[in-house]
Amino acid sequence: MSQIFQRYNGIQGADDTVSQGLNTLFIVMDCCGVSPVSPFANDFQLLRTNYWINVGMRGPNTIPYSCCREATLDNYKFGQNLACTVAQQAPLVRPRGCYEAFRQLATDVSTGAIVILVIVMVTELLAVMSAIIMVRAIDREKNNTLDPSNPKMYRGREIPLPDSKPR
Known part of the structure; x- marks a missing residue:
């Protein structure tokens, strides 16, 4: 300064x-x-x-x-x-002096700044964890529905059998 x-x-x-x-x-x-x-x-x-x-x-x-x-x-x-x-x-x-003014300002806002930073960090951590959980769930569902040996593969989607023609 x-x-x-x-x-x-x-x-x-x-x-x-x-x-x-x-x-x-x-x-x-x-x-x-x-x-x-x-x-x-x-x-x-x-x-x-x-x-x-x-x-x-x-x-x-x-x-x-x-x-x-x-x-x-x-x-x-x-x-x-x-x-x-x-x-x-x-x-x-x-x-x-301005050095003292800056020091006082930093002291006054430090508690609030720390609280805001902690809230932002926790929010970001929760967002990352949610994204990981969603990606894993989507991946798991994708793997289950594409596996032909999986009995759930056709659940909810009935495949009509061809009608036999009456003679």
């Missing part, structure tokens, strides 16, 4: 898919950076992202606006709040 994060270019004019994806991730997952942002350091600075290196594009901001709680998918490209992006005031900044 850190290697992908280093390619982050910011929000203003960021047309690359990595930056757009990370901005969307910040907003949807309510996170910022790989690890939580602190007033003393952040991943944009520590990982030497393109956003941090390009001072002309970021200006005085130390974190992008997409890391602010008030940012939405509609306004993150052009919004501005210096109390959040420069001063990084705690109530305004997204509180956790």
Whole structure:
């Protein structure tokens, strides 16, 4: 995640898919950076992202606006709040890093995912067993009806004998 994060270019004019994806991730997952942002350091600075290196594009901001709680998918490209992006005031900044957000998401859905996987596996196992039973039954019936020595061969199908002609 850190290697992908280093390619982050910011929000203003960021047309690359990595930056757009990370901005969307910040907003949807309510996170910022790989690890939580602190007033003393952040991943944009520590990982030497393109956003941090390009001072002309970021200006005085130390974190992008997409890391602010008030940012939405509609306004993150052009919004501005210096109390959040420069001063990084705690109530305004997204509180956790994205690594923690992913870990929490995996923990939350793991029980449900395990239950669904077990149900799917049991269903597939029953389907395979049913198919095997059906194939064996069809094969057995086919073998019984084609065997001329089998007394059941003609059961249910009477063969009319030729009528004798009255004279």
